[in-house]
Amino acid sequence: MVSDKGIARRGTSGLAAGAAFARSLPIIIGLGLVAWLAWGVNWSFVSNLDFTVIYKYRVALFEGLVNTVWITFASLLLGLILAIIFALLANVRYAPLRWIIVFYVEVLRDVPLVVALFWIHFALPVVTGISTSVFESGFIAMALQSSAYLTDAVRAGVQAIPKGQWDAADALGFTTARKWLDIILPQAFRIIIPPLANIALGYFKASSVLALLSVGELTTVATRISNYTFKPIETFTFVAFVYLVLGYSLSWLTFRLENLFETKRI
Amino acid sequence: MSSRPIASPSGESSAPFIVCENVRKFYGAFEALKGVSLSAARGEVVCIIGPSGSGKSTLLRTLNGLESFDDGRIRIGDVDLPGTHRQILEVRREVGMVFQSFNLFPHMTVRRNVALAPVRSRGLSWVEANGRAERLLRRVGIVDQIDKYPGQLSGGQQQRVAIARALAVEPQVLLFDEPTSSLDPEMVQEVLQVMRELAHTGITMLVATHEMGFAREVADRVGFMDGGTLLHIAPPREFFDHRADKRLSAFLSKIL
Ligand SMILES: Nc1ncnc2c1ncn2[C@@H]1O[C@H](COP(=O)(O)OP(=O)(O)OP(=O)(O)O)[C@@H](O)[C@H]1O
Numbered sequence: 001m002v003s004d005k006g007i008a009r010r011g012t013s014g015l016a017a018g019a020a021f022a023r024s025l026p027i028i029i030g031l032g033l034v035a036w037l038a039w040g041v042n043w044s045f046v047s048n049l050d051f052t053v054i055y056k057y058r059v060a061l062f063e064g065l066v067n068t069v070w071i072t073f074a075s076l077l078l079g080l081i082l083a084i085i086f087a088l089l090a091n092v093r094y095a096p097l098r099w100i101i102v103f104y105v106e107v108l109r110d111v112p113l114v115v116a117l118f119w120i121h122f123a124l125p126v127v128t129g130i131s132t133s134v135f136e137s138g139f140i141a142m143a144l145q146s147s148a149y150l151t152d153a154v155r156a157g158v159q160a161i162p163k164g165q166w167d168a169a170d171a172l173g174f175t176t177a178r179k180w181l182d183i184i185l186p187q188a189f190r191i192i193i194p195p196l197a198n199i200a201l202g203y204f205k206a207s208s209v210l211a212l213l214s215v216g217e218l219t220t221v222a223t224r225i226s227n228y229t230f231k232p233i234e235t236f237t238f239v240a241f242v243y244l245v246l247g248y249s250l251s252w253l254t255f256r257l258e259n260l261f262e263t264k265r266i
Numbered sequence: 267m268s269s270r271p272i273a274s275p276s277g278e279s280s281a282p283f284i285v286c287e288n289v290r291k292f293y294g295a296f297e298a299l300k301g302v303s304l305s306a307a308r309g310e311v312v313c314i315i316g317p318s319g320s321g322k323s324t325l326l327r328t329l330n331g332l333e334s335f336d337d338g339r340i341r342i343g344d345v346d347l348p349g350t351h352r353q354i355l356e357v358r359r360e361v362g363m364v365f366q367s368f369n370l371f372p373h374m375t376v377r378r379n380v381a382l383a384p385v386r387s388r389g390l391s392w393v394e395a396n397g398r399a400e401r402l403l404r405r406v407g408i409v410d411q412i413d414k415y416p417g418q419l420s421g422g423q424q425q426r427v428a429i430a431r432a433l434a435v436e437p438q439v440l441l442f443d444e445p446t447s448s449l450d451p452e453m454v455q456e457v458l459q460v461m462r463e464l465a466h467t468g469i470t471m472l473v474a475t476h477e478m479g480f481a482r483e484v485a486d487r488v489g490f491m492d493g494g495t496l497l498h499i500a501p502p503r504e505f506f507d508h509r510a511d512k513r514l515s516a517f518l519s520k521i522l
Protein backbone atom coordinates (compact mmCIF):
# COMPACT_ATOMS: atom_id res chain seq x y z
CA MET A 1 0.00 0.00 0.00
CA VAL A 2 2.81 2.40 0.96
CA SER A 3 4.65 1.97 -2.30
CA ASP A 4 1.34 2.37 -4.17
CA LYS A 5 0.85 5.79 -2.65
CA GLY A 6 4.42 6.72 -3.47
CA ILE A 7 3.89 5.89 -7.12
CA ALA A 8 0.63 7.84 -7.17
CA ARG A 9 2.30 10.88 -5.70
CA ARG A 10 5.12 10.74 -8.19
CA GLY A 11 2.70 10.39 -11.14
CA THR A 12 1.37 13.44 -13.00
CA SER A 13 -1.21 15.28 -10.92
CA GLY A 14 -3.76 15.20 -13.78
CA LEU A 15 -3.71 11.39 -13.88
CA ALA A 16 -4.03 11.16 -10.11
CA ALA A 17 -6.99 13.53 -10.09
CA GLY A 18 -8.66 11.54 -12.88
CA ALA A 19 -8.19 8.31 -10.96
CA ALA A 20 -9.56 9.86 -7.80
CA PHE A 21 -12.60 11.09 -9.70
CA ALA A 22 -13.18 7.65 -11.25
CA ARG A 23 -13.02 6.09 -7.79
CA SER A 24 -15.53 8.51 -6.28
CA LEU A 25 -17.89 8.32 -9.29
CA PRO A 26 -20.03 5.48 -7.86
CA ILE A 27 -20.41 7.42 -4.62
CA ILE A 28 -21.51 10.56 -6.45
CA ILE A 29 -24.01 8.59 -8.55
CA GLY A 30 -25.28 6.81 -5.45
CA LEU A 31 -25.83 10.08 -3.58
CA GLY A 32 -27.59 11.58 -6.61
CA LEU A 33 -29.90 8.59 -6.79
CA VAL A 34 -30.79 8.84 -3.11
CA ALA A 35 -31.46 12.59 -3.49
CA TRP A 36 -33.72 11.98 -6.46
CA LEU A 37 -35.62 9.22 -4.63
CA ALA A 38 -36.07 11.48 -1.59
CA TRP A 39 -37.08 14.75 -3.25
CA GLY A 40 -37.66 14.07 -6.95
CA VAL A 41 -40.24 11.29 -6.72
CA ASN A 42 -43.79 12.08 -5.72
CA TRP A 43 -44.26 9.29 -3.20
CA SER A 44 -47.87 10.13 -2.58
CA PHE A 45 -48.85 7.74 -5.40
CA VAL A 46 -47.90 4.85 -3.14
CA SER A 47 -50.83 5.51 -0.87
CA ASN A 48 -53.13 5.30 -3.89
CA LEU A 49 -51.80 1.93 -5.10
CA ASP A 50 -54.46 -0.73 -5.26
CA PHE A 51 -53.10 -4.19 -5.96
CA THR A 52 -56.52 -5.78 -5.59
CA VAL A 53 -56.88 -5.44 -9.40
CA ILE A 54 -54.32 -8.20 -9.70
CA TYR A 55 -56.45 -10.46 -7.54
CA LYS A 56 -59.62 -9.45 -9.32
CA TYR A 57 -58.22 -10.31 -12.77
CA ARG A 58 -56.11 -13.26 -11.64
CA VAL A 59 -57.80 -15.71 -13.98
CA ALA A 60 -57.27 -13.51 -17.04
CA LEU A 61 -53.66 -12.88 -16.01
CA PHE A 62 -53.06 -16.57 -15.48
CA GLU A 63 -54.47 -17.36 -18.91
CA GLY A 64 -52.20 -14.70 -20.40
CA LEU A 65 -49.23 -16.25 -18.66
CA VAL A 66 -50.12 -19.71 -19.91
CA ASN A 67 -50.40 -18.32 -23.44
CA THR A 68 -47.00 -16.63 -23.14
CA VAL A 69 -45.30 -19.79 -21.91
CA TRP A 70 -47.11 -21.96 -24.42
CA ILE A 71 -46.41 -19.81 -27.48
CA THR A 72 -42.75 -19.41 -26.48
CA PHE A 73 -42.26 -23.11 -25.82
CA ALA A 74 -44.13 -24.35 -28.90
CA SER A 75 -42.60 -21.87 -31.33
CA LEU A 76 -39.08 -22.51 -30.04
CA LEU A 77 -39.60 -26.26 -30.25
CA LEU A 78 -40.68 -25.96 -33.88
CA GLY A 79 -37.84 -23.48 -34.43
CA LEU A 80 -35.33 -25.95 -33.01
CA ILE A 81 -36.61 -28.79 -35.16
CA LEU A 82 -36.36 -26.58 -38.25
CA ALA A 83 -32.90 -25.44 -37.13
CA ILE A 84 -31.64 -29.02 -36.80
CA ILE A 85 -32.95 -29.84 -40.26
CA PHE A 86 -31.29 -26.73 -41.72
CA ALA A 87 -28.03 -27.44 -39.90
CA LEU A 88 -28.08 -30.98 -41.36
CA LEU A 89 -28.86 -29.69 -44.85
CA ALA A 90 -26.05 -27.14 -44.53
CA ASN A 91 -23.69 -30.13 -44.38
CA VAL A 92 -24.90 -31.52 -47.69
CA ARG A 93 -22.35 -31.17 -50.47
CA TYR A 94 -24.77 -29.34 -52.76
CA ALA A 95 -23.97 -25.65 -52.88
CA PRO A 96 -27.37 -24.17 -53.96
CA LEU A 97 -29.00 -25.77 -50.92
CA ARG A 98 -26.47 -24.12 -48.65
CA TRP A 99 -27.06 -20.73 -50.29
CA ILE A 100 -30.79 -21.04 -49.74
CA ILE A 101 -30.22 -21.74 -46.05
CA VAL A 102 -27.78 -18.85 -45.67
CA PHE A 103 -30.30 -16.55 -47.38
CA TYR A 104 -33.17 -17.78 -45.17
CA VAL A 105 -31.17 -17.29 -41.99
CA GLU A 106 -29.99 -13.83 -43.03
CA VAL A 107 -33.43 -12.55 -44.05
CA LEU A 108 -35.19 -13.79 -40.93
CA ARG A 109 -32.46 -12.49 -38.66
CA ASP A 110 -32.56 -8.98 -40.08
CA VAL A 111 -36.33 -8.51 -40.06
CA PRO A 112 -37.74 -7.32 -36.70
CA LEU A 113 -40.20 -9.70 -35.06
CA VAL A 114 -43.01 -7.13 -35.22
CA VAL A 115 -42.54 -6.68 -38.95
CA ALA A 116 -42.47 -10.45 -39.48
CA LEU A 117 -45.62 -10.71 -37.37
CA PHE A 118 -47.52 -8.07 -39.34
CA TRP A 119 -46.30 -9.46 -42.63
CA ILE A 120 -47.47 -12.96 -41.78
CA HIS A 121 -50.79 -11.74 -40.46
CA PHE A 122 -51.69 -9.22 -43.17
CA ALA A 123 -49.58 -10.01 -46.25
CA LEU A 124 -49.46 -13.81 -46.16
CA PRO A 125 -53.26 -14.25 -46.53
CA VAL A 126 -53.15 -12.04 -49.63
CA VAL A 127 -50.21 -13.95 -51.13
CA THR A 128 -51.27 -17.50 -50.26
CA GLY A 129 -54.98 -17.24 -49.58
CA ILE A 130 -54.50 -18.88 -46.19
CA SER A 131 -55.47 -16.61 -43.33
CA THR A 132 -54.33 -17.29 -39.80
CA SER A 133 -55.63 -16.30 -36.39
CA VAL A 134 -53.56 -13.77 -34.48
CA PHE A 135 -52.26 -16.52 -32.22
CA GLU A 136 -51.22 -18.62 -35.21
CA SER A 137 -49.55 -15.64 -36.85
CA GLY A 138 -47.61 -14.95 -33.67
CA PHE A 139 -46.64 -18.60 -33.40
CA ILE A 140 -45.45 -18.78 -37.01
CA ALA A 141 -43.51 -15.51 -36.76
CA MET A 142 -41.71 -16.64 -33.61
CA ALA A 143 -41.05 -20.15 -34.90
CA LEU A 144 -39.62 -18.97 -38.21
CA GLN A 145 -37.50 -16.26 -36.72
CA SER A 146 -36.16 -18.33 -33.86
CA SER A 147 -35.32 -21.09 -36.35
CA ALA A 148 -32.90 -18.66 -38.01
CA TYR A 149 -31.05 -17.89 -34.79
CA LEU A 150 -31.18 -21.52 -33.70
CA THR A 151 -29.80 -22.69 -37.06
CA ASP A 152 -26.71 -20.61 -36.39
CA ALA A 153 -26.44 -21.97 -32.85
CA VAL A 154 -26.86 -25.60 -33.92
CA ARG A 155 -24.43 -25.17 -36.80
CA ALA A 156 -21.81 -23.68 -34.46
CA GLY A 157 -22.38 -26.58 -32.04
CA VAL A 158 -21.95 -29.13 -34.82
CA GLN A 159 -18.79 -27.44 -36.06
CA ALA A 160 -17.36 -27.59 -32.56
CA ILE A 161 -17.39 -31.40 -32.61
CA PRO A 162 -13.79 -32.52 -33.22
CA LYS A 163 -13.00 -34.21 -36.53
CA GLY A 164 -11.92 -37.32 -34.63
CA GLN A 165 -15.53 -37.94 -33.57
CA TRP A 166 -16.70 -37.97 -37.18
CA ASP A 167 -13.77 -40.22 -38.12
CA ALA A 168 -14.52 -42.64 -35.29
CA ALA A 169 -18.21 -42.87 -36.20
CA ASP A 170 -17.36 -43.40 -39.87
CA ALA A 171 -14.68 -45.97 -39.12
CA LEU A 172 -17.19 -48.04 -37.13
CA GLY A 173 -19.45 -48.24 -40.18
CA PHE A 174 -22.26 -46.04 -38.87
CA THR A 175 -24.84 -44.86 -41.36
CA THR A 176 -25.13 -41.10 -41.79
CA ALA A 177 -28.37 -41.01 -39.79
CA ARG A 178 -26.87 -43.01 -36.92
CA LYS A 179 -23.75 -40.88 -36.87
CA TRP A 180 -25.86 -37.76 -36.40
CA LEU A 181 -28.30 -39.22 -33.90
CA ASP A 182 -25.83 -41.07 -31.69
CA ILE A 183 -22.62 -39.08 -31.94
CA ILE A 184 -22.90 -35.60 -33.38
CA LEU A 185 -26.23 -34.15 -32.19
CA PRO A 186 -26.01 -35.28 -28.54
CA GLN A 187 -22.59 -33.68 -28.21
CA ALA A 188 -23.65 -30.58 -30.15
CA PHE A 189 -26.70 -30.21 -27.91
CA ARG A 190 -24.50 -30.00 -24.83
CA ILE A 191 -22.53 -27.22 -26.46
CA ILE A 192 -25.58 -25.23 -27.51
CA ILE A 193 -27.43 -25.26 -24.17
CA PRO A 194 -26.20 -21.76 -23.20
CA PRO A 195 -26.98 -20.03 -26.54
CA LEU A 196 -30.24 -21.98 -26.69
CA ALA A 197 -31.23 -20.67 -23.25
CA ASN A 198 -30.33 -17.12 -24.28
CA ILE A 199 -32.48 -17.38 -27.37
CA ALA A 200 -35.33 -18.89 -25.35
CA LEU A 201 -35.15 -16.07 -22.81
CA GLY A 202 -35.06 -13.53 -25.62
CA TYR A 203 -38.20 -14.95 -27.22
CA PHE A 204 -39.95 -15.32 -23.89
CA LYS A 205 -39.63 -11.55 -23.50
CA ALA A 206 -40.07 -10.74 -27.19
CA SER A 207 -43.41 -12.54 -27.19
CA SER A 208 -44.75 -9.37 -25.53
CA VAL A 209 -44.64 -7.56 -28.89
CA LEU A 210 -47.39 -9.95 -30.00
CA ALA A 211 -49.60 -7.71 -27.85
CA LEU A 212 -49.56 -5.31 -30.80
CA LEU A 213 -51.92 -7.77 -32.48
CA SER A 214 -53.66 -8.62 -29.21
CA VAL A 215 -52.51 -12.20 -29.40
CA GLY A 216 -53.77 -12.84 -25.89
CA GLU A 217 -50.50 -13.46 -24.10
CA LEU A 218 -49.53 -11.85 -20.81
CA THR A 219 -48.78 -8.35 -22.10
CA THR A 220 -52.03 -8.24 -24.10
CA VAL A 221 -54.00 -9.13 -21.00
CA ALA A 222 -52.08 -6.61 -18.91
CA THR A 223 -52.74 -3.86 -21.47
CA ARG A 224 -56.46 -4.64 -21.44
CA ILE A 225 -56.66 -4.63 -17.64
CA SER A 226 -54.68 -1.43 -17.42
CA ASN A 227 -56.85 0.32 -20.01
CA TYR A 228 -60.04 -0.86 -18.34
CA THR A 229 -59.13 -0.13 -14.73
CA PHE A 230 -56.75 2.84 -15.22
CA LYS A 231 -54.24 1.08 -12.98
CA PRO A 232 -51.11 0.75 -15.14
CA ILE A 233 -48.61 0.90 -12.27
CA GLU A 234 -50.08 -2.05 -10.40
CA THR A 235 -50.70 -4.10 -13.51
CA PHE A 236 -47.33 -3.60 -15.16
CA THR A 237 -45.37 -3.84 -11.92
CA PHE A 238 -46.97 -7.20 -11.34
CA VAL A 239 -46.41 -8.33 -14.94
CA ALA A 240 -42.76 -7.22 -14.80
CA PHE A 241 -42.41 -9.29 -11.66
CA VAL A 242 -43.93 -12.33 -13.40
CA TYR A 243 -41.54 -11.98 -16.35
CA LEU A 244 -38.66 -11.64 -13.90
CA VAL A 245 -39.58 -14.76 -11.94
CA LEU A 246 -40.07 -16.84 -15.08
CA GLY A 247 -36.92 -15.52 -16.72
CA TYR A 248 -34.93 -16.27 -13.62
CA SER A 249 -36.39 -19.79 -13.40
CA LEU A 250 -35.31 -20.38 -16.98
CA SER A 251 -31.73 -19.31 -16.19
CA TRP A 252 -31.70 -21.53 -13.13
CA LEU A 253 -33.00 -24.48 -15.17
CA THR A 254 -30.26 -23.92 -17.76
CA PHE A 255 -27.65 -23.86 -15.06
CA ARG A 256 -28.92 -27.14 -13.64
CA LEU A 257 -29.08 -28.74 -17.08
CA GLU A 258 -25.50 -27.72 -17.85
CA ASN A 259 -24.33 -29.06 -14.51
CA LEU A 260 -26.10 -32.33 -15.15
CA PHE A 261 -24.16 -32.80 -18.39
CA GLU A 262 -20.95 -31.59 -16.80
CA THR A 263 -20.90 -33.96 -13.83
CA LYS A 264 -21.65 -36.90 -16.07
CA ARG A 265 -18.31 -36.71 -17.82
CA ILE A 266 -15.99 -34.85 -15.42
CA MET B 267 10.18 -64.11 -32.09
CA SER B 268 7.41 -64.21 -34.64
CA SER B 269 6.73 -67.89 -35.02
CA ARG B 270 3.24 -67.42 -36.42
CA PRO B 271 2.76 -68.47 -40.04
CA ILE B 272 1.77 -65.76 -42.49
CA ALA B 273 -1.20 -67.66 -43.82
CA SER B 274 -4.06 -67.87 -41.36
CA PRO B 275 -4.07 -71.00 -39.20
CA SER B 276 -7.56 -71.95 -40.33
CA GLY B 277 -6.13 -72.59 -43.77
CA GLU B 278 -8.24 -70.09 -45.63
CA SER B 279 -7.07 -68.99 -49.04
CA SER B 280 -3.97 -66.87 -48.67
CA ALA B 281 -5.13 -64.42 -51.34
CA PRO B 282 -4.35 -60.98 -49.91
CA PHE B 283 -7.29 -59.42 -48.11
CA ILE B 284 -6.00 -55.91 -48.80
CA VAL B 285 -4.53 -54.97 -52.14
CA CYS B 286 -3.29 -51.50 -53.07
CA GLU B 287 -1.81 -50.84 -56.48
CA ASN B 288 -0.18 -47.54 -57.39
CA VAL B 289 -2.43 -45.53 -55.10
CA ARG B 290 -2.06 -41.80 -55.57
CA LYS B 291 -3.66 -39.11 -53.45
CA PHE B 292 -3.61 -35.34 -53.86
CA TYR B 293 -4.45 -32.62 -51.37
CA GLY B 294 -4.95 -29.82 -53.86
CA ALA B 295 -1.66 -29.71 -55.75
CA PHE B 296 0.24 -31.56 -53.03
CA GLU B 297 0.76 -35.25 -53.72
CA ALA B 298 0.50 -37.08 -50.38
CA LEU B 299 0.65 -40.61 -51.86
CA LYS B 300 2.80 -41.02 -54.96
CA GLY B 301 1.82 -44.44 -56.16
CA VAL B 302 1.84 -46.81 -53.19
CA SER B 303 1.50 -50.57 -53.70
CA LEU B 304 0.95 -52.76 -50.68
CA SER B 305 -0.90 -55.94 -49.96
CA ALA B 306 -1.64 -57.79 -46.76
CA ALA B 307 -2.69 -61.42 -46.42
CA ARG B 308 -5.28 -62.52 -43.89
CA GLY B 309 -3.69 -62.68 -40.46
CA GLU B 310 -0.64 -60.75 -41.49
CA VAL B 311 0.81 -57.97 -39.33
CA VAL B 312 2.38 -55.13 -41.29
CA CYS B 313 4.08 -52.24 -39.53
CA ILE B 314 4.71 -49.02 -41.39
CA ILE B 315 7.35 -46.63 -40.18
CA GLY B 316 8.54 -43.35 -41.58
CA PRO B 317 9.08 -39.70 -40.76
CA SER B 318 6.27 -37.31 -39.94
CA GLY B 319 4.34 -36.21 -43.01
CA SER B 320 5.43 -39.21 -45.08
CA GLY B 321 1.82 -40.28 -45.69
CA LYS B 322 1.31 -43.14 -43.21
CA SER B 323 -1.99 -41.80 -41.89
CA THR B 324 -3.17 -40.92 -45.36
CA LEU B 325 -2.46 -44.44 -46.59
CA LEU B 326 -4.30 -46.09 -43.69
CA ARG B 327 -7.26 -43.73 -44.06
CA THR B 328 -7.72 -44.54 -47.73
CA LEU B 329 -8.06 -48.23 -46.79
CA ASN B 330 -11.37 -47.72 -44.95
CA GLY B 331 -12.65 -44.90 -47.11
CA LEU B 332 -12.02 -42.08 -44.62
CA GLU B 333 -10.00 -40.47 -47.42
CA SER B 334 -10.67 -40.72 -51.12
CA PHE B 335 -7.81 -41.44 -53.54
CA ASP B 336 -7.21 -40.14 -57.02
CA ASP B 337 -5.52 -42.91 -58.93
CA GLY B 338 -4.66 -46.58 -58.64
CA ARG B 339 -6.64 -49.43 -57.16
CA ILE B 340 -7.64 -50.49 -53.65
CA ARG B 341 -9.37 -53.78 -53.08
CA ILE B 342 -10.61 -54.85 -49.62
CA GLY B 343 -11.89 -58.42 -49.59
CA ASP B 344 -14.02 -58.46 -52.72
CA VAL B 345 -14.89 -54.76 -52.80
CA ASP B 346 -13.10 -52.30 -55.04
CA LEU B 347 -12.91 -48.85 -53.44
CA PRO B 348 -14.54 -46.45 -53.77
CA GLY B 349 -17.63 -48.61 -53.92
CA THR B 350 -21.21 -47.61 -53.40
CA HIS B 351 -22.17 -46.04 -50.09
CA ARG B 352 -23.46 -49.42 -48.96
CA GLN B 353 -20.20 -51.15 -49.90
CA ILE B 354 -18.16 -48.53 -48.03
CA LEU B 355 -20.20 -49.25 -44.89
CA GLU B 356 -19.57 -52.97 -45.40
CA VAL B 357 -15.83 -52.41 -45.80
CA ARG B 358 -15.72 -50.28 -42.67
CA ARG B 359 -17.35 -53.06 -40.67
CA GLU B 360 -14.56 -55.38 -41.84
CA VAL B 361 -11.78 -52.83 -41.36
CA GLY B 362 -11.65 -51.27 -37.90
CA MET B 363 -9.46 -48.36 -36.95
CA VAL B 364 -7.63 -47.20 -33.84
CA PHE B 365 -6.59 -43.56 -33.81
CA GLN B 366 -3.66 -41.71 -32.33
CA SER B 367 -6.00 -39.52 -30.25
CA PHE B 368 -8.38 -42.39 -29.22
CA ASN B 369 -11.52 -40.53 -30.37
CA LEU B 370 -13.76 -42.23 -27.82
CA PHE B 371 -17.29 -40.83 -27.55
CA PRO B 372 -17.06 -38.59 -24.48
CA HIS B 373 -20.81 -38.50 -23.80
CA MET B 374 -21.13 -42.26 -23.33
CA THR B 375 -19.88 -44.70 -20.74
CA VAL B 376 -17.06 -47.05 -21.64
CA ARG B 377 -19.58 -49.87 -21.92
CA ARG B 378 -21.74 -47.96 -24.34
CA ASN B 379 -18.72 -46.84 -26.37
CA VAL B 380 -17.95 -50.49 -27.04
CA ALA B 381 -21.52 -51.78 -27.33
CA LEU B 382 -22.88 -49.07 -29.63
CA ALA B 383 -21.39 -50.15 -32.94
CA PRO B 384 -22.39 -53.83 -32.65
CA VAL B 385 -25.97 -52.69 -32.09
CA ARG B 386 -25.98 -50.07 -34.84
CA SER B 387 -23.77 -51.76 -37.43
CA ARG B 388 -24.22 -55.47 -36.75
CA GLY B 389 -27.78 -55.59 -35.49
CA LEU B 390 -27.05 -57.10 -32.08
CA SER B 391 -29.47 -56.53 -29.20
CA TRP B 392 -28.30 -54.30 -26.36
CA VAL B 393 -28.07 -57.31 -24.07
CA GLU B 394 -25.83 -59.20 -26.49
CA ALA B 395 -23.75 -56.11 -27.21
CA ASN B 396 -23.27 -55.28 -23.53
CA GLY B 397 -22.12 -58.84 -22.95
CA ARG B 398 -19.68 -58.56 -25.82
CA ALA B 399 -18.43 -55.21 -24.47
CA GLU B 400 -17.81 -56.79 -21.10
CA ARG B 401 -15.85 -59.69 -22.62
CA LEU B 402 -13.72 -57.40 -24.76
CA LEU B 403 -13.03 -54.98 -21.92
CA ARG B 404 -11.98 -57.89 -19.74
CA ARG B 405 -9.63 -58.99 -22.51
CA VAL B 406 -7.94 -55.56 -22.65
CA GLY B 407 -7.86 -55.44 -18.86
CA ILE B 408 -10.23 -52.59 -18.00
CA VAL B 409 -13.52 -54.27 -17.20
CA ASP B 410 -13.44 -52.55 -13.80
CA GLN B 411 -13.77 -49.14 -15.53
CA ILE B 412 -16.81 -50.20 -17.55
CA ASP B 413 -19.27 -47.68 -16.10
CA LYS B 414 -16.94 -44.69 -16.20
CA TYR B 415 -16.82 -42.01 -18.86
CA PRO B 416 -13.78 -41.77 -21.17
CA GLY B 417 -12.76 -38.44 -19.60
CA GLN B 418 -12.20 -40.27 -16.31
CA LEU B 419 -9.63 -42.69 -17.76
CA SER B 420 -5.90 -42.39 -18.39
CA GLY B 421 -4.62 -42.22 -21.96
CA GLY B 422 -3.50 -45.84 -21.94
CA GLN B 423 -6.87 -46.98 -20.63
CA GLN B 424 -8.67 -44.90 -23.23
CA GLN B 425 -6.64 -46.42 -26.03
CA ARG B 426 -7.41 -49.92 -24.76
CA VAL B 427 -11.12 -49.04 -24.75
CA ALA B 428 -10.68 -47.78 -28.31
CA ILE B 429 -9.17 -51.14 -29.29
CA ALA B 430 -12.08 -52.97 -27.65
CA ARG B 431 -14.51 -50.68 -29.45
CA ALA B 432 -12.90 -51.44 -32.82
CA LEU B 433 -12.90 -55.19 -32.07
CA ALA B 434 -16.57 -55.18 -31.07
CA VAL B 435 -17.69 -55.03 -34.70
CA GLU B 436 -15.63 -58.22 -35.31
CA PRO B 437 -13.55 -56.82 -38.16
CA GLN B 438 -11.12 -58.86 -40.25
CA VAL B 439 -8.59 -56.04 -40.26
CA LEU B 440 -7.51 -53.46 -37.71
CA LEU B 441 -5.73 -50.30 -38.79
CA PHE B 442 -3.63 -48.64 -36.07
CA ASP B 443 -2.57 -45.06 -36.72
CA GLU B 444 0.26 -44.38 -34.28
CA PRO B 445 -1.72 -45.84 -31.38
CA THR B 446 0.92 -45.04 -28.76
CA SER B 447 2.22 -41.69 -30.02
CA SER B 448 0.09 -39.53 -27.75
CA LEU B 449 0.62 -41.65 -24.64
CA ASP B 450 2.87 -40.95 -21.69
CA PRO B 451 5.87 -43.33 -21.80
CA GLU B 452 4.68 -45.44 -18.87
CA MET B 453 1.42 -46.23 -20.69
CA VAL B 454 2.91 -47.25 -24.01
CA GLN B 455 3.68 -50.79 -22.91
CA GLU B 456 0.17 -51.60 -21.67
CA VAL B 457 -1.23 -50.74 -25.11
CA LEU B 458 1.55 -52.55 -27.00
CA GLN B 459 0.92 -55.63 -24.85
CA VAL B 460 -2.74 -55.67 -25.91
CA MET B 461 -1.70 -55.30 -29.55
CA ARG B 462 0.88 -58.05 -29.18
CA GLU B 463 -1.78 -60.45 -27.88
CA LEU B 464 -4.11 -59.37 -30.65
CA ALA B 465 -1.49 -60.13 -33.29
CA HIS B 466 -1.57 -63.79 -32.24
CA THR B 467 -5.31 -64.16 -32.78
CA GLY B 468 -5.09 -64.17 -36.56
CA ILE B 469 -6.57 -60.75 -37.18
CA THR B 470 -4.92 -58.73 -39.94
CA MET B 471 -3.14 -55.65 -38.62
CA LEU B 472 -1.69 -52.61 -40.34
CA VAL B 473 0.18 -50.49 -37.84
CA ALA B 474 1.72 -47.07 -38.41
CA THR B 475 4.14 -46.72 -35.54
CA HIS B 476 7.40 -45.34 -34.23
CA GLU B 477 7.83 -48.33 -31.89
CA MET B 478 10.73 -50.16 -33.53
CA GLY B 479 10.89 -52.82 -30.83
CA PHE B 480 7.25 -53.70 -31.44
CA ALA B 481 7.74 -53.76 -35.22
CA ARG B 482 10.79 -56.02 -34.96
CA GLU B 483 9.11 -58.41 -32.57
CA VAL B 484 5.53 -58.62 -33.83
CA ALA B 485 5.44 -57.66 -37.50
CA ASP B 486 5.52 -60.14 -40.34
CA ARG B 487 6.69 -57.35 -42.58
CA VAL B 488 7.88 -53.81 -41.97
CA GLY B 489 7.49 -51.04 -44.52
CA PHE B 490 9.26 -47.71 -44.72
CA MET B 491 7.44 -44.68 -46.10
CA ASP B 492 9.02 -41.40 -47.05
CA GLY B 493 7.61 -38.51 -49.04
CA GLY B 494 4.46 -40.34 -50.06
CA THR B 495 6.25 -43.44 -51.31
CA LEU B 496 6.57 -46.90 -49.78
CA LEU B 497 10.30 -47.18 -50.33
CA HIS B 498 11.02 -50.59 -48.87
CA ILE B 499 9.10 -53.44 -47.32
CA ALA B 500 10.55 -56.64 -45.92
CA PRO B 501 10.39 -59.09 -42.99
CA PRO B 502 11.71 -57.41 -39.85
CA ARG B 503 15.10 -59.12 -39.65
CA GLU B 504 15.97 -58.24 -43.19
CA PHE B 505 14.43 -54.80 -42.85
CA PHE B 506 16.35 -53.75 -39.76
CA ASP B 507 19.62 -55.57 -40.37
CA HIS B 508 20.23 -54.90 -44.03
CA ARG B 509 18.79 -51.41 -44.33
CA ALA B 510 18.47 -51.70 -48.07
CA ASP B 511 17.70 -48.06 -48.67
CA LYS B 512 19.89 -45.05 -47.94
CA ARG B 513 17.02 -42.92 -46.62
CA LEU B 514 15.86 -45.84 -44.46
CA SER B 515 19.25 -46.26 -42.83
CA ALA B 516 19.42 -42.51 -42.22
CA PHE B 517 15.97 -42.62 -40.62
CA LEU B 518 16.79 -45.67 -38.50
CA SER B 519 20.11 -44.33 -37.28
CA LYS B 520 18.31 -41.16 -36.23
CA ILE B 521 15.70 -42.86 -34.07
CA LEU B 522 17.32 -46.11 -32.90
N1 LIG C 1 -6.45 -32.75 -44.98
C1 LIG C 1 -5.25 -32.43 -45.50
N2 LIG C 1 -5.11 -31.36 -46.31
C2 LIG C 1 -3.92 -31.04 -46.84
N3 LIG C 1 -2.78 -31.72 -46.64
C3 LIG C 1 -2.85 -32.80 -45.83
C4 LIG C 1 -4.07 -33.21 -45.23
N4 LIG C 1 -3.83 -34.31 -44.49
C5 LIG C 1 -2.52 -34.56 -44.64
N5 LIG C 1 -1.91 -33.68 -45.43
C6 LIG C 1 -0.51 -33.67 -45.83
O1 LIG C 1 -0.20 -34.93 -46.38
C7 LIG C 1 1.09 -35.35 -45.96
C8 LIG C 1 0.99 -36.71 -45.35
O2 LIG C 1 0.28 -36.61 -44.12
P1 LIG C 1 0.07 -37.83 -43.15
O3 LIG C 1 -0.77 -37.36 -42.03
O4 LIG C 1 -0.42 -38.99 -43.93
O5 LIG C 1 1.54 -38.11 -42.64
P2 LIG C 1 2.01 -39.13 -41.52
O6 LIG C 1 3.04 -39.98 -42.12
O7 LIG C 1 0.84 -39.80 -40.91
O8 LIG C 1 2.71 -38.16 -40.48
P3 LIG C 1 2.66 -38.20 -38.87
O9 LIG C 1 3.76 -39.12 -38.43
O10 LIG C 1 2.96 -36.78 -38.52
O11 LIG C 1 1.31 -38.63 -38.45
C9 LIG C 1 1.60 -34.30 -45.01
O12 LIG C 1 2.53 -33.49 -45.70
C10 LIG C 1 0.40 -33.50 -44.65
O13 LIG C 1 0.74 -32.15 -44.47
Ligand SMILES: [Mg+2]
Nearest residue numbers: 322323324444
Ligand atom coordinates in the same frame (compact mmCIF):
# COMPACT_ATOMS: atom_id res chain seq x y z
MG1 LIG D 1 -0.11 -39.66 -39.00
